[in-house]
Amino acid sequence: MQYRQVFDLLYHPVQEWESIREHDKAQPESVRTAIFHIVLTALIPPVCLLIGTTQLGWSIAGRNFVTLTFESALPIAVAFYFAILVVTACVAYSIYWMEQTFGSQATMGRCITFTALTATPLYFAGFAGLLPIVWLAMLVVTAAVAYCVYLLYVGLPVYMEVPPERGFIFASSILTVGLVMLVSMMAVTVILWSYGFTPQTAGA
Numbered sequence: 001m002q003y004r005q006v007f008d009l010l011y012h013p014v015q016e017w018e019s020i021r022e023h024d025k026a027q028p029e030s031v032r033t034a035i036f037h038i039v040l041t042a043l044i045p046p047v048c049l050l051i052g053t054t055q056l057g058w059s060i061a062g063r064n065f066v067t068l069t070f071e072s073a074l075p076i077a078v079a080f081y082f083a084i085l086v087v088t089a090c091v092a093y094s095i096y097w098m099e100q101t102f103g104s105q106a107t108m109g110r111c112i113t114f115t116a117l118t119a120t121p122l123y124f125a126g127f128a129g130l131l132p133i134v135w136l137a138m139l140v141v142t143a144a145v146a147y148c149v150y151l152l153y154v155g156l157p158v159y160m161e162v163p164p165e166r167g168f169i170f171a172s173s174i175l176t177v178g179l180v181m182l183v184s185m186m187a188v189t190v191i192l193w194s195y196g197f198t199p200q201t202a203g204a
Contacts, residue, residue, distance in 0.1 A: 009117055009151065017155040020117070024110055034112035041116070042084045045126025046077040058132035072200035083188070084123075087181040091115050094177045102170040104160040114159055121147045149175065 009016045052058070054073050057065030092115040096108050106114075125144035128137050152174060157167030 009155075010121065010147075013151055013154050014158070017158040020113075021159050021161070024113065031109040031112060034109050034116055038085065038088055038112070038116045041120065041123045042081060042088065044123050045084065045129060046081040048126050048129030049080070049132060050074065050077040050129075052130045052132040056131065058134070060134045066201050069200045083185050087178075087185060088115055088119060090181055091119075091174065091178055095174060098170065098173055099160065102160075102162050102166045104162050104170075106160055110159075114155070118148055118151045118155065121151070 009020070050070075050073055053068045054070045055067075057067035059065045092108075092112045095115060096106070096111040099106050099111065121144040122141070125140045128140040153168065153171045156162070156171045156174070157164050160167070160170070162170060
């Protein structure tokens with residue numbers, strides 16, 4: 001997987017999905033290569049949030065920033081990072097599990113590659129964590145999620161080579177899995193907060 005492909009996918013997704021598909025057919029991506037991309041790129045949101053909340057502080061409207069202690073923010077960032085990896089792995093496996101039902105014959109490596117590329121805008125949205133203003137973060141994340149959904153519906157029929165009507169149902173199934181994973185993450189977050197993972201403000 002080349003990062004040039006990632007950025008080209010953001011600018012002209014339809015043509016790039018076709019290019020990535022043909023490239024993967026000629027030089028199939030290994031599971032190791034796809035996982036490396038996810039492991040590296042998934043660092044962006046937790047690292048940026050760790051830096052932003054401990055150095056600048058977070059704010060709802062851009063005023064009265066509240067700085068967190070590094071000691072309390074670090075375990076939350078680590079847990080967030082592993083949560084991203086778990087969710088990505090679950091979505092990739094779901095694609096692999098459902099693919100034959102919808103007429104695709106992709107390898108696990110290709111499923112992981114597709115998941116990583118589709119989720120890339122959401123990973124990059126993590127840079128907003130360097131300036132952790134709530135309304136700004138919500139705006140950036142919402143735009144990133146919308147573009148991820150667009151990449152999913154546009155790219156799945158092309159990359160997985162399934163008919164458009166099946167591709168729509170396939171993509172909708174994957175989106176449902178992603179939403180379930182998101183709700184699960186929120187539930188786990190509430191549980192962790194109740195067991196002492198509550199962030200502490202500096203000077204408190």
